Amino acid sequence: MTRQIDIHKITERSGNLPASLVAERLNDLLLSHDSLVVTAPPGAGKSTLLPLTMLAGGVSEGKILMLEPRRVAARHIASRMSDILEENVGGTVGYRVRFENRVSSDTQIEVLTEGILTRMVVSDPTLDGIGVVVFDEFHERSINSDLALALVRQVQSVLRPDLKIVVMSATIDAEKICDTLDAPLVECEGRMFPVTIRYAQDDIEPRDAARTTCQAVIEAYKKEEGDILAFLPGQGEIERCREILSASQSLEGATVVPLYGNLSPSEQQRAIAPSKEGERKVVLATPIAETSLTIEGVRTVVDTGLYRKPVFNPRTGLTHLEVTTVSRDMAEQRAGRAGRVAEGTCMRLWTKAAETHMEEHRHAEIEDADLAPMLLSIASFGETDIMSMPWLTLPPRRNVANAHALLVMLGAITDDGVVTPTGKRMAALPCHPRIARMILGAGSDKMRALACDIAALLEEKDPMADSGSSDMALRISVLRRMRKNGKPGGWTRISKIAAEYRRMVRVDEDNTDVVPSEVGQLVCFAYPERIAMAIDKIGTYRLSNGKEVRIDGKDDITAHEWIVVASMYDGAGTTGRVFLAAPIDKEDIDESMLIRRDNVSWDSRQGRLVAQREWRVGKLTLNSQPIQDIDEEQAVDIVCEAMKKDGLSMLDWSDDDVARLQRRVAQVAQWHPELMLPDVSTEHLMQTAAEWLPLYLREGGKLRTSSAELKKLNLSEMIWNIIPYEQQKEIDEIAPTHIQVPTGSKIRIDYRQGAEVPVLSVRLQECFGMDSTPCVDRGRRPLLMELLSPGFKPVQLTSDLASFWQNAYFEVRSELRRRYPKHYWPDNPLEAEAVRGVKRKQ
Known part of the structure; x- marks a missing residue:
């Protein structure tokens, strides 16, 4: 239950109390509570009331920090409070905003933006000398205010239990904030007109x-x-x-x-x-x-x-x-x-x-902001588990993961989320981590001055957005020419921000001619995932993150094969649109962004193992050269892995002996599951190639690494060798490959896919004298005999040869005698001599 205190009623009951007495009441509340939540109607003017009353009551010996979401508001409020005190800004009340500081040793109330406070907490986690932190206009719920509140609460709970927090707003979900902070709600009605x-x-x-x-x-x-x-x-x-x-x-x-x-x-x-x-x-x-x-x-x-x-x-x-x-x-x-x-x-x-x-x-x-600056601040603060922070609203895990990946790519944090020395330096700069990384990547005064100009251009609205050109070097040239002439015009704001950055990194203004590739070299530090290579002649580029982007073919920058994209729009389609980019020489890309990778893989189109040593930035290859000394074990593993996808084209599965062997083994496995025969189906063999193929990949000290070489292997022999010797003997006894007929011919038995009974296709004349149907499976299973004419045409199917001789033979003989008159067709086939070819009539 929120404890609610109405300051307006307190004032009325006390007979229009002076500000100092109201301050005393508020100070009493702060002495008994770690936090307060203060609300007032929109426009009630409470922004100056609370800091002044707290100052008058002396709730803390430390300074009061008052946070505002915008720079113009911070300046205005500091000026207004100073006017009330009849002082100049920078006396009792001062302000600090990005690139501007109006405080002195006498300042007791500092009005500042949330980003300034974040850097204060990172540099001094104890907030030494600070007694109260006031979050004004908190209803705006900017990411910086949420981060600042989370950091200050962490400091309060771990290091500074005496630190006080005041959250102020006109329109806010006060109940939720009071519950989260365990704070009473103070309502100031103010004086508003309808x-x-x-x-x-x-x-x-x-x-x-x-x-x-x-x-x-x-x-x-x-x-x-x-x-x-x-x-x-x-x-x-x-x-x-x-x-x-x-x-x-x-x-x-x-x-x-x-x-x-x-x-x-x-x-x-x-x-x-x-x-x-x-x-x-x-x-x-x-x-x-x-x-x-x-x-x-x-x-x-x-x-x-x-x-x-x-x-x-x-x-x-x-x-x-x-x-x-x-x-x-x-x-x-x-x-x-x-x-x-x-x-x-x-x-x-x-x-x-x-x-x-x-x-x-x-x-x-x-809930939907870029979390990279926030994550870097938290890492610099010393926290690696962002989700354990005392958030008012938890950040989305997916966005946290994206921010983490970006900071790792920029070298600001490790995979474990620990800030690096580079990350510490980045966090100290009042800009996005991308911009900070670019400034820190500049290796000379000239390049640092150029980085400051680029940073200012990226942070502000593009003065040449309607020029039809995306060339950043052109813009820097214009900026420097206007600045050199003392008439920056529409570039005034950019010029001022560049000057502030130069002041921070201690370099002088540089208005010399711009080298376009140097612009690209610096932008690479900020956007390594947007280094791009042309994939056609009409302005289509592929970024190092794999995405494609387009630049108008009339844009001069399309003359460059390699560029880096600083500003782009990613619409609903697959191809993004580029607004700002700079040319680069791929040799100038910083080594820290390059990955050397030995790419040993199976090329399906070439049907062979390829080995290249590549230098890559993201998914783009800058240079490559063949690898001569391939690791054999690695090569064997890659060939076996390729078998899972391309196995049908890598070995000669079309060999009839391979198919017959697979069907024969499958037939025995169906009849006798207790034998637990290995699966020698094509699909299973392709998936388990690593278990049987390596033995055959080496020959005479040379490795077989192409389909042409692999197809020369005797695949049926290799498959047969997969089966243990004892099981081979069982298979040969149960399912022999051939049956000898009365002529002495060994006729192959056909073990057909899905058929219960194997088939023996043999010319009828070779079976004269055979009184019974031959069997397999140790005599348990008679074969299905496909009796053929002398021209190898099927004339009869039977699994009961004795019955055939007694009945159907004579009808078949009549037809065969008509079609093959030169052949011998005896009246008693059981007593006749079996023949392979033509035999004179007797």
């Missing part, structure tokens, strides 16, 4: 998001007061909407500003800052404005109900963005932005009916 919700007549189409939003914004501008905040899926839709509104005459006097993550801090601050008196502002934002940020003056929210969600495909190992529908808690969070300063309106661009089909809460990102 928000009127209006629904559209028709559901929005994602492709029309910009146009539909513009229409709603214009309507709101005419009918409502105050500023307008519109939520769109991403930067592309924002820029299209901004163009339409800027060209419209309907927003006269309004300022239209964008708000998304790729903007500079100054541009983001322009969107957040209050409007000047008498002015109105329209903010076009991504979900970055859903939480944490307070945009003063917003009275109307226009919500498309759409956002771009990163989705990881475990089959391809790629993450891509998909436009999808928000959950109901996200919609509630967005609507709350309109009720901060006065009564507001939220225009939802979907129908009331459509809302009933929305998910109630968003899914945790850990």
